[in-house]
Every structure is written in structure tokens, then in C-alpha cells.
Amino acid sequence: MELRHLKYFVAVAEELHFGRAAQRLQMAQPPLSQQIKQLEAELSVLLFSRTKQRVELTKAGEAFLKRTYEILNRVHLACEEAKSIDRGESGQLILAFTGSIAFELLPLLLRSYQEKYPNINIVLRQMTTTEQMEALHESTIHVGLLNIPVESASVHVEMLREEPFIAALPKTHPLASETEPIDVSRLANEHFIMTPRKAGQSYYDAVISLCQHAGFSPKKTQEAQELHTALSFVASGIGISLLPSSIQFVKNDEIVYLQLKKSFTTCKVGAAWNKKESSPVVHSFISFLKESIIPSLTERGI
Amino acid sequence: MELRHLKYFVAVAEELHFGRAAQRLQMAQPPLSQQIKQLEAELSVLLFSRTKQRVELTKAGEAFLKRTYEILNRVHLACEEAKSIDRGESGQLILAFTGSIAFELLPLLLRSYQEKYPNINIVLRQMTTTEQMEALHESTIHVGLLNIPVESASVHVEMLREEPFIAALPKTHPLASETEPIDVSRLANEHFIMTPRKAGQSYYDAVISLCQHAGFSPKKTQEAQELHTALSFVASGIGISLLPSSIQFVKNDEIVYLQLKKSFTTCKVGAAWNKKESSPVVHSFISFLKESIIPSLTERGI
DNA sequence: CTAGTTGATACTTTAAAAATATTAAGGGGT
DNA sequence: ACCCCTTAATATTTTTAAAGTATCAACTAG
Numbered sequence: 001m002e003l004r005h006l007k008y009f010v011a012v013a014e015e016l017h018f019g020r021a022a023q024r025l026q027m028a029q030p031p032l033s034q035q036i037k038q039l040e041a042e043l044s045v046l047l048f049s050r051t052k053q054r055v056e057l058t059k060a061g062e063a064f065l066k067r068t069y070e071i072l073n074r075v076h077l078a079c080e081e082a083k084s085i086d087r088g089e090s091g092q093l094i095l096a097f098t099g100s101i102a103f104e105l106l107p108l109l110l111r112s113y114q115e116k117y118p119n120i121n122i123v124l125r126q127m128t129t130t131e132q133m134e135a136l137h138e139s140t141i142h143v144g145l146l147n148i149p150v151e152s153a154s155v156h157v158e159m160l161r162e163e164p165f166i167a168a169l170p171k172t173h174p175l176a177s178e179t180e181p182i183d184v185s186r187l188a189n190e191h192f193i194m195t196p197r198k199a200g201q202s203y204y205d206a207v208i209s210l211c212q213h214a215g216f217s218p219k220k221t222q223e224a225q226e227l228h229t230a231l232s233f234v235a236s237g238i239g240i241s242l243l244p245s246s247i248q249f250v251k252n253d254e255i256v257y258l259q260l261k262k263s264f265t266t267c268k269v270g271a272a273w274n275k276k277e278s279s280p281v282v283h284s285f286i287s288f289l290k291e292s293i294i295p296s297l298t299e300r301g302i
Numbered sequence: 303m304e305l306r307h308l309k310y311f312v313a314v315a316e317e318l319h320f321g322r323a324a325q326r327l328q329m330a331q332p333p334l335s336q337q338i339k340q341l342e343a344e345l346s347v348l349l350f351s352r353t354k355q356r357v358e359l360t361k362a363g364e365a366f367l368k369r370t371y372e373i374l375n376r377v378h379l380a381c382e383e384a385k386s387i388d389r390g391e392s393g394q395l396i397l398a399f400t401g402s403i404a405f406e407l408l409p410l411l412l413r414s415y416q417e418k419y420p421n422i423n424i425v426l427r428q429m430t431t432t433e434q435m436e437a438l439h440e441s442t443i444h445v446g447l448l449n450i451p452v453e454s455a456s457v458h459v460e461m462l463r464e465e466p467f468i469a470a471l472p473k474t475h476p477l478a479s480e481t482e483p484i485d486v487s488r489l490a491n492e493h494f495i496m497t498p499r500k501a502g503q504s505y506y507d508a509v510i511s512l513c514q515h516a517g518f519s520p521k522k523t524q525e526a527q528e529l530h531t532a533l534s535f536v537a538s539g540i541g542i543s544l545l546p547s548s549i550q551f552v553k554n555d556e557i558v559y560l561q562l563k564k565s566f567t568t569c570k571v572g573a574a575w576n577k578k579e580s581s582p583v584v585h586s587f588i589s590f591l592k593e594s595i596i597p598s599l600t601e602r603g604i
Numbered sequence: 605c606t607a608g609t610t611g612a613t614a615c616t617t618t619a620a621a622a623a624t625a626t627t628a629a630g631g632g633g634t
Numbered sequence: 635a636c637c638c639c640t641t642a643a644t645a646t647t648t649t650t651a652a653a654g655t656a657t658c659a660a661c662t663a664g
Contacts, residue, residue: 001381002305004304019609029610030611031653033613037612050612054610055610055611060385063384064380071380075303075373078366081369082345082365083345086346278351278360320641320642321640329622332623332644333621339643355630355640355642357641609661609662613658614658615654620651626646627642627645628644629641631639634638
């Protein structure tokens with residue numbers, strides 16, 4: 001049995017007339033009769049009762065017609081689904097992100113993406129940059145939103161956003177009342193709250209480099225796995241922290257943010273994915289980032 | 303696209319190896335490669351990623367495989383269903399019956415039938431013999447269980463059971479204490495409760511004939527549409543009634559049943575169905591009656 | 605009783621699926 | 635690094651089967 005037989009069967013069942021059905025199928029009547037006969041022979045069931053002048057469905061034929069509609073419909077849906085997945089318009093996307101973008105960049109991006117691709121099921125996982133790199137190698141996530149630069153021959157990276165550092169100080173701090181950008185060197189004697197280097201090498205290194213350029217090595221007083229934890233430590237007065245400027249969106253009465261003078265070292269966020277990644281959803285997502293997100297971020301100056 | 307393509311696709315997807323899949327399909331490898339290519343071309347979707355040394359499913363292919371299983375499964379079920387209906391092993395049977403068999407013959411018959419054909423959905427409708435004949439002509443019921451003989455050129459009839467008449471009397475009646483079969487002539491002066499002739503001609507005529515043979519015409523005092531209603535009238539003392547002997551299974555403290563002497567006129571129950579009936583379920587049901595029910599009734603002497 | 609339907613049959617043509625033989629491209633082993 | 639084996643693809647032929655043509659038998663309606 002082939003789908004052809006089912007399509008022919010539907011035509012005859014709907015027309016109840018071999019001649020008209022053949023016409024509708026753009027074929028001659030004899031081969032149609034033969035194909036139906038073939039189908040009936042294979043099932044060893046008479047689907048039509050032919051009374052020389054009238055064709056009607058048997059009970060078995062009626063039931064089979066109902067099933068046939070379902071089958072043909074499913075075949076159509078299966079094809080459409082495959083095409084949709086192939087175009088990257090449906091499927092699953094496992095997306096990792098660092099805590100630092102959870103409150104600003106990520107929601108913006110998700111809203112805009114889901115609007116354009118409503119059939120994609122996004123699974124979100126918060127991970128540090130280092131964890132994301134490992135997950136990318138193991139292919140346990142599809143795309144990672146992390147701090148760049150990262151070093152790996154097997155992942156592609158696309159920069160999304162570059163931003164300067166700012167200083168976060170407890171409001172009780174002597175410098176808290178400054179309104180102008182301050183020089184990093186004025187923080188030389190402060191206790192720094194930092195993230196562990198193994199959590200995100202590029203961010204850690206950028207902070208160190210910032211201090212080195214200002215002529216000192218930061219005194220670490222506390223490590224925080226996440227930037228938001230670092231902020232809490234600042235709020236509690238343990239020390240100060242150099243953070244990406246977008247952290248300012250997190251308002252806190254105990255914290256004062258200060259701009260930095262001559263701060264050429266920046267904090268970069270990018271998207272990374274495995275070079276071997278073949279899923280169309282991933283490529284569609286990356287294209288989306290390049291075409292929609294990056295331009296809109298540039299435009300807003302974020 | 304044909305079912306062939308789907309079957310081939312499943313084989314390749316399961317083996318992830320064109321050669322082995324071809325072997326399983328009992329064909330050579332090149333035509334298999336071509337058919338898969340054809341399928342992919344029709345969908346304009348790559349279902350497999352061939353890396354010269356390894357074949358794997360793409361995301362679209364994975365989803366398509368899942369759908370394909372569903373489709374092939376449904377095709378199989380559709381065929382089985384059609385065969386089952388054709389053999390009369392599933393489908394719907396609309397069965398009419400007279401009130402007189404509702405408590406004894408019908409339950410016996412239904413239990414035994416449903417045990418043998420559990421996939422048949424039986425719709426029961428209580429109707430008088432006359433109503434059933436009309437319904438058979440209009441094909442609104444498939445089979446009628448009714449009082450025979452009935453006259454109609456367009457229905458087939460099969461006798462199921464033949465039984466003598468008995469007399470039902472109120473317990474206050476002078477004859478109520480009789481223990482031996484009585485002669486019908488002793489009922490000549492009684493008031494008879496009968497069913498309307500239009501409800502069931504054969505039953506009515508049988509009662510009249512019984513009385514005629516005993517040398518009198520029954521005095522009708524009340525008509526009852528159903529035999530059970532007639533029983534109620536007897537219980538209330540309005541009159542007596544001649545009823546098929548199986549009515550004795552209905553016990554009532556107010557009623558006494560008496561056997562009849564020399565009662566050659568019998569009450570017959572049969573199955574009737576339209577000669578033009580083509581549904582396999584109906585034929586299977588009739589065969590069932592002939593093969594299982596009639597012999598078992600004869601055996602029990604009912 | 606005849607003209608005009610209907611679907612089936614017999615036979616031919618055409619299309620396409622399968623087989624055969626061969627090739628190109630990798631990967632693993634020595 | 636080279637060779638051999640395995641893999642899937644290509645080119646070509648063979649075979650199968652689907653579609654087409656012509657015709658028939660059966661039945662209906664006028």
C-alpha cells in the first residue's frame with residue numbers, strides 16, 4: 001500500500017463515481033479502478049459496493065475513509081513540521097547566561113526573540129562564563145551568553161555589548177559624594193570584592209588590568225560567585241567593586257555608583273556556540289542576534 | 303511522497319547506515335540512497351547529515367522520524383480496523399426487542415454475544431413488533447427481536463424460541479388454587495387483558511385462535527401496550543391474560559400462573575433483518591444467533 | 605427497445621523503482 | 635605517510651508497475 005492508494009481512495013469515496021474521481025485526479029478511469037482494486041485486495045476488504053450503476057462505501061470503507069483523512073493530514077503536518085524545524089522556526093534552544101545580564105540584556109533579547117519565533121521552546125540556564133564554555137564543549141547547551149574574550153578553537157563568538165566599568169561603593173564611603181568621574185588610582189587602597197578567576201577569566205583579568213594601568217594591584221577582601229552577590233557585599237560595607245556599568249540598573253540605597261576616568265578597559269558580553277553545532281534553531285538564533293539585537297543595542301548605546 | 307519513502311526512512315534512521323538499512327529492506331543500497339534523497343528533495347529538508355563516515359539524523363529528521371512512526375502505526379491500525387469491521391467483529395449494531403424478552407432471552411443473548419464480540423457497540427431499543435417491522439423497512443434498526451410470524455417480502459426471519467401460552471390470574475380468582483393444567487374453555491367467561499392488535503399481530507392472533515379453538519371469543523376488558531403492563535392489570539384484579547410461558551420468570555405475589563391443557567398454539571420469538579442489509583456486523587450477529595443462541599435454547603428446552 | 609450511462613477487462617505505453625557496476629571520499633591500521 | 639577498507643554517491647541497465655487506449659458488458663431511462 002502506498003499513499004497514492006489512499007489519495008485515490010479518498011477521491012472515489014468523495015465522488016462516489018470512478019469517472020469523476022479519475023477526472024479530479026487528472027488520470028484515466030481504468031488505472032484508478034485498478035488501484036482501488038489493488039488496495040481492496042491488499043486489505044482483503046471490499047471498501048466500495050458497486051451495484052453496476054451506483055458506488056457506495058461499505059461500513060469498512062466508511063471507517064477506513066475516516067482513518068485515511070487522519071493519516072493524510074498527519075503526513076502533511078509531519079512535512080510542515082520538518083520544514084519548520086529545518087528553517088529554525090521551531091524546536092528547542094538551550095540558552096545559558098551569566099547572572100550579570102539576567103536583569104537587562106536577557107529579558108530584552110528574549111522578548112524580542114519570542115515575538116519573532118513563537119514556536120521555539122527556550123530553556124534557560126544560569127551559569128558562569130567558565131561553566132558555559134565547558135557546557136558548550138560537551139554540547140549540553142546550545143548557546144552561551146557570557147563575558148568575552150574566551151579562548152577556544154571549537155566555539156564561535158559574537159560580541160553583543162561592550163561597556164565601561166564603574167565603581168560600586170557603600171554609601172558610607174568617603175568617595176561616595178563624588179559626582180564627577182574619578183580616577184581608578186584613587187581606589188588603590190580599597191578592599192576589592194571580586195569574582196573568582198575560574199568563574200570568568202575575562203572579567204577578572206579586565207579588573208586586574210584596570211588596576212595595573214592605574215599603578216596598583218587590588219587588595220582582594222572577598223570573592224563573590226556572582227556580580228549580584230558582589231553588590232550585596234558592597235552594600236554591607238565590606239569593600240568596593242569594579243563592575244560593568246549596566247549593573248547600575250540594580251538600584252540599592254546602600255550603594256553609590258561612580259563613573260571612572262580614562263577607563264579604556266571594557267567589559268564585553270558575547271554569544272558563543274559550538275562550531276560543530278548543526279541545529280537550525282541555533283543558526284537562526286545567532287542570525288537573529290546579529291540582525292536584530294546587535295544593531296538595536298548599538299542604536300541605544302547600551 | 304509514498305509510504306515506501308517513510309518505511310525506507312525509518313530503516314535508515316534506525317540503522318544509521320544505508321548499507322545495513324538496505325539489507326534489512328531486502329534491497330540494494332543505491333536505490334535506497336536515491337529514495338531517501340527523493341524524500342529530502344520533496345520536503346526540501348535534509349533529514350540526515352552524512353559525514354562520509356557517519357550518518358546521523360538532523361533535528362528535523364528526528365522530529366520527522368517520530369511523526370513517521372505515528373503515521374505508519376496509524377496506517378496499520380486503519381487496515382486492521384477495516385478488516386475487523388469487514389469480518390463483523392467491530393462496528394455498531396442497533397438491536398430492537400419487544401418488552402416480552404427484556405428479562406430473560408435478551409440478557410442471555412447479550413452476555414454471550416458481547417463475550418464473543420467485545421468490540422461491537424450494541425444500541426438497544428425497545429419497540430413493539432409492528433414498530434420494529436416499520437423500523438426495519440426504514441433501516442433505522444439493524445435487527446429486530448420480535449413476535450413471529452410477520453409478513454414482509456423485504457425481511458428475513460429466523461425463529462429463536464417457541465413456547466406455549468399460560469394463563470395469568472389474580473390470586474383471588476376461583477381457579478387460582480388449581481395445580482393441574484386447565485382447559486382453555488374454562489376461561490370462556492373471563493375478562494381478557496390483551497395487547498392491541500396493531501402492536502403485535504402474531505401474538506394477538508395467537509391468543510384469539512387459542513380461544514376460538516376452545517370454542518369462545520375472549521371478552522376484552524382492557525388493552526395493554528406491553529406484556530408487563532398486562533401483568534400489572536392482572537395483579538390489580540381487572541381480568542386475566544394469556545401470556546407466553548416465559549413470563550413466569552416475573553414473580554408477583556398477586557398473580558398465579560396456570561399451565562394450559564392441549565395448547566397447540568404457541569408464541570414464537572424470532573430475529574428479523576432487512577434483506578438488503580449489507581453490514582457485516584449484522585450478518586455476523588445473525589450467524590451468531592443461528593450457531594450459538596438457537597442451539598443453546600433448544601438444549602435448555604426454553 | 606435503444607441510446608447513453610456506468611465500471612471492468614485486455615492490451616500497450618511510459619515512467620520510475622531496483623539492480624549492477626563503479627567511483628570518490630574518509631578513516632584506521634601498519 | 636601510505637594503503638586498504640568502508641561508506642555513500644553516481645552512472646547505467648533492467649525490471650516492475652502505473653497510466654493510458656480501446657473496448658466490453660451491464661444496467662437505466664426515455
